[in-house]
Amino acid sequence: MKRVVSLALSLALATSVVVADEKLSMSEADRAMYQEMLENNPADIFVEEGAELLDELGGEEALAKFLGQSEESLPKYIAGFPRYIDKIGMVVAIDQMLQAFMYDQGKKPYPLKSEEMDALQAYVKSLANNEKINIDVNANEHMKKAYKLGKQMFELRRGKRGLSCYSCHSPDVVGLRLRMQILPDLGAPDVKAAATWPAYRMTKGKMFTLQKRFQQCMKNALLAKLPLGSPQMVALEVYVTDMAKGQTIHIPGLKR
Amino acid sequence: MRRGLVVALGSLLVSSLAVAKDLRSAVESPDATKILQKDKLPPPKKYKMPKGCMTTDKLAIERGKYIFHNLNGKKAKTPPPPGLPKFVVVNGKKKPKQYGNCVACHNIEGAKGPGNVGPDLHNYKKHFIDTGVRTYAYVYQQIADARIYNPKTHMTINLTTGLFTPKEICEITSYVVSPKKEK
Numbered sequence: 001m002k003r004v005v006s007l008a009l010s011l012a013l014a015t016s017v018v019v020a021d022e023k024l025s026m027s028e029a030d031r032a033m034y035q036e037m038l039e040n041n042p043a044d045i046f047v048e049e050g051a052e053l054l055d056e057l058g059g060e061e062a063l064a065k066f067l068g069q070s071e072e073s074l075p076k077y078i079a080g081f082p083r084y085i086d087k088i089g090m091v092v093a094i095d096q097m098l099q100a101f102m103y104d105q106g107k108k109p110y111p112l113k114s115e116e117m118d119a120l121q122a123y124v125k126s127l128a129n130n131e132k133i134n135i136d137v138n139a140n141e142h143m144k145k146a147y148k149l150g151k152q153m154f155e156l157r158r159g160k161r162g163l164s165c166y167s168c169h170s171p172d173v174v175g176l177r178l179r180m181q182i183l184p185d186l187g188a189p190d191v192k193a194a195a196t197w198p199a200y201r202m203t204k205g206k207m208f209t210l211q212k213r214f215q216q217c218m219k220n221a222l223l224a225k226l227p228l229g230s231p232q233m234v235a236l237e238v239y240v241t242d243m244a245k246g247q248t249i250h251i252p253g254l255k256r
Numbered sequence: 257m258r259r260g261l262v263v264a265l266g267s268l269l270v271s272s273l274a275v276a277k278d279l280r281s282a283v284e285s286p287d288a289t290k291i292l293q294k295d296k297l298p299p300p301k302k303y304k305m306p307k308g309c310m311t312t313d314k315l316a317i318e319r320g321k322y323i324f325h326n327l328n329g330k331k332a333k334t335p336p337p338p339g340l341p342k343f344v345v346v347n348g349k350k351k352p353k354q355y356g357n358c359v360a361c362h363n364i365e366g367a368k369g370p371g372n373v374g375p376d377l378h379n380y381k382k383h384f385i386d387t388g389v390r391t392y393a394y395v396y397q398q399i400a401d402a403r404i405y406n407p408k409t410h411m412t413i414n415l416t417t418g419l420f421t422p423k424e425i426c427e428i429t430s431y432v433v434s435p436k437k438e439k
Binding site: 087088089090092096099100102103104109111112156157158159160161162163167168170172173176177178179180181183222223224225226227228229230231232233234 | 279280282283284285286287288289291292294295296297354359360361369370371372373410412413414416417418419
């Protein structure tokens with residue numbers, strides 16, 4: 001109950017951020033709210049929802065079994081996604097793995113873009129909280145290929161402005177300002193994008209997954225949106241996840 | 257149509273708890289090759305500045321200025337100057353017209369919340385044109401397709417992508433090199 005009230009409050013606050021936030025990257029008031037939300041992340045409620053959804057699927061025990069893991073080894077295993085899973089036959093992100101899992105449990109898989117899937121994958125990824133990202137982009141030919149494709153996707157200039165991810169997240173521009181926003185180094189310890197999404201975006205008042213965050217950058221920069229789960233999108237996730245390798249996972253994150 | 261069939265088949269399999277479970281078929285994995293193909297950036301192109309491109313016409317410079325300082329017709333807060341639409345029709349759909357958002361990367365006279373990814377363009381005429389460091393044709397090319405000077409440029413490509421017309425590039429260029437009163 002208390003949580004619901006605080007959620008409503010923070011949502012109200014979050015809408016006001018949008019207004020206050022237009023000029024500066026973060027005002028004093030927003031910074032104070034950010035501090036407060038760090039202790040009580042509004043996205044916690046979605047993660048809890050995800051826990052309930054996993055319970056309906058047999059919980060961590062069933063998931064571990066599906067993945068050929070013990071409950072003890074599950075967190076470390078989850079910290080290694082996206083990965084190639086033999087019985088699925090492709091490199092998958094956590095959400096796609098969960099679709100296969102649901103199907104295996106005789107359930108109709110949630111669509112990748114559904115809120116149920118966002119909640120479920122946020123919870124499953126949070127099982128790896130405090131683990132370090134251990135993606136292995138050399139694990140096999142499939143991962144090597146995905147990494148290579150991901151790098152290509154990251155550097156590919158396209159769209160009406162001819163921009164790529166690299167245009168704004170390359171080592172020679174990170175830290176500079178685009179309008180008032182600092183261009184983030186996606187692998188830096190204070191950003192570690194792959195270790196912190198799904199995250200709550202204060203400016204949007206909602207939780208988003210890493211791939212959905214990619215899509216927001218694509219939309220802003222006029223690159224055609226890659227569909228969730230496409231081999232190209234998963235490859236991009238592989239590439240960006242490798243940037244944060246060794247960094248500690250903390251889900252849900254909290255972002256501007 | 258085909259997708260509907262696949263889904264129908266998929267749920268049939270699920271409900272009958274098929275023996276051989278094809279896990280892969282349950283995973284969404286649409287191919288983005290076609291999307292990427294359509295979104296491709298053409299190779300770098302060298303342009304010749306059109307005749308009469310550089311102008312001191314007030315309205316033309318106002319349009320260039322508006323394109324420089326705004327992102328698109330939906331986000332812009334002030335009405336555009338005459339001759340510049342807020343919305344355009346693409347494939348029968350009304351869409352906000354995209355502007356340059358140059359201020360995202362460049363500081364210039366009167367800029368609000370400028371970025372610093374690109375060089376500061378304050379006093380551009382005095383510093384770069386009057387000193388002979390740059391020509392008008394250079395500035396035109398830079399705005400049209402900066403890859404000609406720097407294949408790895410972080411700057412947006414504005415003409416080769418079809419985002420703007422040559423006339424619009426002329427107006428933006430004219431604005432950048434125009435003498436300005438505000439700080």
